[in-house]
Amino acid sequence: MMPAKTSEFKAKHKDIMQDINAESFKHCYLVYGEEAYLRNQVRDELKKALLGSGDSMNMSRYEGKDINIAEVIDMAETMPFFAPRRVIVIEESGLFKSGCPELADYLKSPSETAYFLIVESSVDKRKDVFKAANSGGITIECDTPDIAELRMWAARRLKNNGFMTTESTVNFFFERVGTDMSNASNELEKIICYCQGRDTVMVEDVDAVCANWLSNQIFAMTDAIVEHNQKKAMDLYYDLLALREPPQKILALIFRQFNIMLQVKEMVDNHKDKGSIASAVHLAPFIVGKYINWSRSYTTANLKSCLELCVESDEAYKSGKLDDVISVEMIIVKCSAKPSQG
Missing domain, CATH: 1.20.272.10 (Zinc Finger, Delta Prime; domain 3)
Known part of the structure; x- marks a missing residue:
């Protein structure tokens, strides 16, 4: 499991993994927050689990701020094709910041076969649509972990790929690449490829491979x-x-x-x-x-x-x-x- 800034993420992510392992799902999962890497990770875990072995024809995806909510609800009411679930994926709609009474009402009593996976970078917790998602499902906030947890994540990632490293090397890595997890993940992958055949990652390796991106x-x-x-x-x-x-x-x-x-x-x-x-x-x-x-x-x-x-x-x-x-x-x-x- 990825690190998170607060224990709330860990607890919520644990709840989601329990749903996935038990194949017993809530009708709504709202994944939100500023850290795109974590948002995408949780989204992909849920999407794969919700579809199961079913065909992607039972998944409908809506993105952007011009979503037709009536169309979304009609699709949610449509029976899935030879599958137990119809999966509705909504991304970056802005509806959870501006509000959407129609979706809020529907989420309070959705079709038995409709499962919503909603991904937003920003939300307003005061809106009825957020409260409806939170009441009937799981909402999980994905913020960038603090630097201590990021260091643990990077060291664990290297260890899982067979590499030891030092605290000073990990510190230098984040000074070099910044704290954006998507960028850091890509840079870690470059280091892993660069250091194949050895068992230790050193400051010199980070210096050789990682672009000083933030600078x-x-x-x-x-x-x-x-x-x-x-x-x-x-x-x-x-x-x-x-x-x-x-x-x-x-x-x-x-x-x-x-x-x-x-x-x-x-x-x-x-x-x-x-x-x-x-x-x-x-x-x-x-x-x-x-x-x-x-x-x-x-x-x-x-x-x-x-x-x-x-x-x-x-x-x-x-x-x-x-x-x-x-x-x-x-x-x-x-x-x-x-x-x-x-």
Whole structure:
């Protein structure tokens, strides 16, 4: 069983596995939460069990926000074809956030042969449709496990494939790939393939195989800011927030980018060569070339203004005057705007 953030997931998952093993199912299973990897795992376990040896013709799948509920209910009322169950799969409908009285009413008294498997990233527990699913079935929340449980999961995954590892290696792995379980699972699979023929996974293996994915995303965002690509910068920022990157960490990296640009611009203005600049800011010469190009589209005053904005935003957040997410949004919008050349 996969790790989970709270004991509630473990208890609910245990209940689901008991239903599966006993082949005695509730008429509704609602799988929800932010961790797509866990949502998909529970969904696939239930889908396979509910269909059993039956044909997939007895499964109807509905996805997206334009679902016709009357059509869904009609299908639920249709007898299955040479099978004990008709399986209705609903994914990312938004109905469990916006509400759906028709589905709520139906879930209170569904057809004896209708079994609902509903998967949503976000729900509102106050809605009647959620309460109906919870009352007549099992609702299970899939959040990203905390880092300690993620480490246990990764170490267990490696051990099950014949590999020993150390705590420091596992720590380095998550620093490298982030805490998104889908991405981490893919990276673990790469490590397992890379280390075939050995029985230990080391830091060097992680370094050799795993792309520094989260850092790449962060730097792509800061690159977009200094290239004045506002839409790309904002899209990448929201992606990073979805991966639970702290806004203050992102702010620190934005500050770093503009600080380096200011240093580079001042050295260029003082006729320093690229090698000297690279040595002074501790970056490779080819990377310094990018900073030189970027700095040309800013005046020294522009760069100082961006740095002051970062400092003010940090102070406003720490004093409780400004939300951390919004404070970084404001910086991205202002710093990615085309600067005046006055």
